Amino acid sequence: MRILITGASGLLGSNLVLAASDAGHHVMATSRTRPVQLDGVEWRAADLIDPEGAGALLAEMQPDGVIHCAAATDVDQCEDDPNWAFALNRDVARHIAVSAREVGSGLVHISTDAVFDGSPGPHAETDEARPINVYGESKLAGEQAVGEVHPQAAIIRVNFYGWSPPGRSSLAEWFLENLRQGKPRPGFTDIVISPLLVNQLAGLLLSVLEAGLSGIYHIASHDAVSKYELGVRLAQAFELDSSLIHPANSERAGLRAARPKDLSLRVGKIERVLETRMPDTNVGIADLRRLEHAGYRERLEALLLEHAG
Numbered sequence: 221m222r223i224l225i226t227g228a229s230g231l232l233g234s235n236l237v238l239a240a241s242d243a244g245h246h247v248m249a250t251s252r253t254r255p256v257q258l259d260g261v262e263w264r265a266a267d268l269i270d271p272e273g274a275g276a277l278l279a280e281m282q283p284d285g286v287i288h289c290a291a292a293t294d295v296d297q298c299e300d301d302p303n304w305a306f307a308l309n310r311d312v313a314r315h316i317a318v319s320a321r322e323v324g325s326g327l328v329h330i331s332t333d334a335v336f337d338g339s340p341g342p343h344a345e346t347d348e349a350r351p352i353n354v355y356g357e358s359k360l361a362g363e364q365a366v367g368e369v370h371p372q373a374a375i376i377r378v379n380f381y382g383w384s385p386p387g388r389s390s391l392a393e394w395f396l397e398n399l400r401q402g403k404p405r406p407g408f409t410d411i412v413i414s415p416l417l418v419n420q421l422a423g424l425l426l427s428v429l430e431a432g433l434s435g436i437y438h439i440a441s442h443d444a445v446s447k448y449e450l451g452v453r454l455a456q457a458f459e460l461d462s463s464l465i466h467p468a469n470s471e472r473a474g475l476r477a478a479r480p481k482d483l484s485l486r487v488g489k490i491e492r493v494l495e496t497r498m499p500d501t502n503v504g505i506a507d508l509r510r511l512e513h514a515g516y517r518e519r520l521e522a523l524l525l526e527h528a529g
């Protein structure tokens with residue numbers, strides 16, 4: 221397939237570029253400033269906030285499928301600047317969806333577990349979404365915009381971690397980098413998530429696109445863990461000192477945006493449709509270590525040039 225990946229310099233987008241390329245797809249990638257350099261991958265710079273940007277890009281690229289990963293992802297920055305959050309997470313999503321429909325392309329739109337309010341989970345696709353911060357509100361508005369203008373699109377709510385390109389750091393890397401330096405770090409016991417290794421997520425997103433799925437799906441780990449528990453499991457798997465992670469409460473951390481507590485997701489719908497069980501967290505953590513040993517971080521480092529010039 222001809223697949224266009226937006227947000228190709230981000231955590232998900234960069235890992236998706238490698239996964240889609242390895243799977244033999246014709247990959248087209250876009251980000252604002254950091255060019256992707258990989259044999260066979262076409263890269264274009266585009267600021268998608270420009271209302272003309274998405275239309276021009278898709279008209280030129282003529283993809284069979286788009287995986288839309290570009291977003292405003294900094295939760296506290298979204299709280300401080302709602303206009304920016306809604307411009308990227310709602311308006312850009314709508315432009316991408318309109319343009320995808322116009323060129324006859326499939327669309328996998330990436331959303332978030334943060335559309336839920338954090339009441340006890342796991343949350344199903346049919347549960348009411350009631351976000352409690354600007355990031356979640358803007359992502360929910362994006363889901364609604366995409367659903368309105370491109371009803372054939374798949375809208376995927378996720379939570380993930382993994383190896384990032386230089387300049388970014390996922391939750392897992394934050395734990396590992398600090399533990400490797402012997403630095404004690406807090407782990408929130410009151411925030412529960414269903415985190416999937418980004419490489420596992422990338423493979424599943426390609427399956428969603430290939431299968432032409434429509435509607436809302438949760439793609440997350442089969443089990444749920446607190447952020448504290450995730451840190452401890454990472455420490456154990458990487459043979460680091462787990463006692464450096466101390467149990468902490470998110471409400472006392474001075475975060476600007478409210479954080480929903482229980483974001484665990486039910487994954488039965490995607491498991492039935494793709495006829496595969498979502499991986500457990502421990503499987504993802506073991507793979508994270510295996511990937512590091514196999515030189516995967518060097519592959520990611522080589523993927524992005526510093527600046528478009």
Ligand SMILES: NC(=O)c1ccc[n+]([C@@H]2O[C@H](COP(=O)([O-])OP(=O)(O)OC[C@H]3O[C@@H](n4cnc5c(N)ncnc54)[C@H](OP(=O)(O)O)[C@@H]3O)[C@@H](O)[C@H]2O)c1
Pocket residue numbers: 226227228229230231232233250251252253254266267268269288289290291292293294308330331332333334359378379380381388
């Ligand atoms: N990380 C998680 O655990 C998590 C959890 C739930 C949902 N999600 C969702 O997953 C998706 C991917 O997240 P991520 O963590 O991979 O994001 P990320 O690492 O923060 O990357 C964001 C991407 O968006 C691009 N972007 C930002 N502003 C842009 C603009 N004006 N025009 C074009 N591109 C722009 C960035 O490009 P530049 O580098 O050029 O700025 C970057 O490639 C998002 O939809 C996010 O909401 C993430």
